[in-house]
Amino acid sequence: MSQKIGILTSGGDSPGLNAAIRGVGKSARGAYGMEVIGFRDGFRGLVEDRTVTLGGGALSGILTLGGTILGTSRDKPHKMPVGGEVRDMTDAIVETYRRHQLDALVCLGGGGTQKNALQLHQKGLRVLTLPKTIDNDVAMTDTTFGFDTALGIATDAIDRLHSTAHSHHRIIVVEVMGHRAGWLTLGAGIAGGADVILIPEIPYSVQTVADAIQERVRSGKPFSIVAVAEGAVTRDEHTAMAAALQRRETASSKEERKKAKAWIQRLEEESTDHTLRLAHQLESLTDLEARVTILGHLQRGGTPSAADRLLSTRLGTACADLIEQGVGGVMVAARGEGVEAVPLEEVAGQKKLVPADHPWIDSARRVGTSFGD
Known part of the structure; x- marks a missing residue:
């Protein structure tokens, strides 16, 4: 049958x-x-x-x-x-x-x-x-x-932002989707020639990012493209989240687990506007104008x-x-x-993240891309 x-x-x-x-x-x-x-x-x-x-x-x-x-x-x-x-x-x-x-x-x-x-x-x-x-x-x-299509869309967006960044001597911070994985930001950042790529797997320092941008200015390049994953975190945020997760895992009572869960939720809520916060911090540290573009669901649509x-x-x-x-x-x-x-x-329950020794990361570093680490 x-x-x-x-x-x-x-x-x-x-x-x-x-x-x-x-x-x-x-x-x-x-x-x-x-x-x-x-x-x-x-x-x-x-x-x-x-x-x-x-x-x-x-x-x-x-x-x-x-x-x-x-x-x-x-x-x-x-x-x-x-x-x-x-x-x-x-x-x-x-x-x-x-x-x-x-x-x-x-x-x-x-x-x-x-x-x-x-x-x-x-x-x-x-x-x-x-x-x-x-x-x-x-x-x-x-x-x-779905990945290849989104990669092409994000890359095209970064390509188009280059002209604005160059013309106005600005920092363009473009947020790319991907949740807690950096594949899309990493791939689009490399293909689009981003000067800084920030992904969840590599916690970053805002000062290090600012230093990389200022070094470009000193070399005669008064603009920068920063590709940042929606799940990217600073070193301090990474440390705080790791402590919260550890606290949840070692909690000996329901009340302690509840407090740890609330702490984790608060940290996640505080990170929702991290791209806008990053742009403001870079403006302050570099004296360059910064503009934010959040690609959002545009990356999921279309043919x-x-x-x-x-x-x-x-x-x-x-x-x-x-x-x-x-x-x-x-x-x-x-x-x-x-x-x-x-x-x-x-x-089930597993997630494929970007390994620290992935060839894409090595290639990006070799062409001068900063990861803020």
Whole structure:
């Protein structure tokens, strides 16, 4: 008998999601005669049993579209707002899965999706995931779809800011997305020729950044581009957060853990405007005007790049092959020009950060880029 599979997209939208849906759906239907349905708005669609048939018409013409035709949400199966309260809706998801007599569920998403998928796998569902995020921080895969497109957008933005910085002899501070991983800022900073790159993995000193900018002024370059990750932190902030996390881990009572959690939350809230604060500090230390550009969700939208379309299609078709082979409980990871089925237990809860000895960092330093350390 032909198999029946469900597909959903979860977490933030990302270029390449529709290409991946198309890759899974067309391959599953065309090569193996499977029936394919989509669940709307992530795991909430599973809970509420909101489906759409992914036939040939629905899968046609979506390769180049940004966003996701299925819609998405950040709802978690075990912690979902329902009727004014937060409830564990895992059992409802299991019921929907069985009601539709699914043979497999394909979840397209980032780090949070991997954890949610593992929970469903542990409940007895056959689940496979594809790694999606512009942050490129999903563990155990060479890259994630969405990253290449966002990298190109951020690089183009830095390219365009060079002319303004040069014309007005200014410091341009451009904030790039990426949460707690610096891949996007690092890549765009190098490709766009940023003079300073600040990433979460390398805590920085504002004075060191100012010194690097002033050295450029002394060498006849009265402007600078500073690419800063949204999760970048100063040395002092890094030390304070490490102490707060240690305090939480060693707390001997519920009250102490509560205080440590509140401390961590306060530190995170204080860091939300760090890019604007950095710009003001650099103005004061260098006597140069500083302007801030926050790229924000601009980096997540639009048409996926050719590289992301290729990656999404390659992972999607490989996913259909694995379903036909009876495989489940895995993430379909990019490995070189091929793929690898990685157990969800090895992916969930892990994060791929930029190593201190990564070749990109070495190359950036060798061309004179400052990391503020």
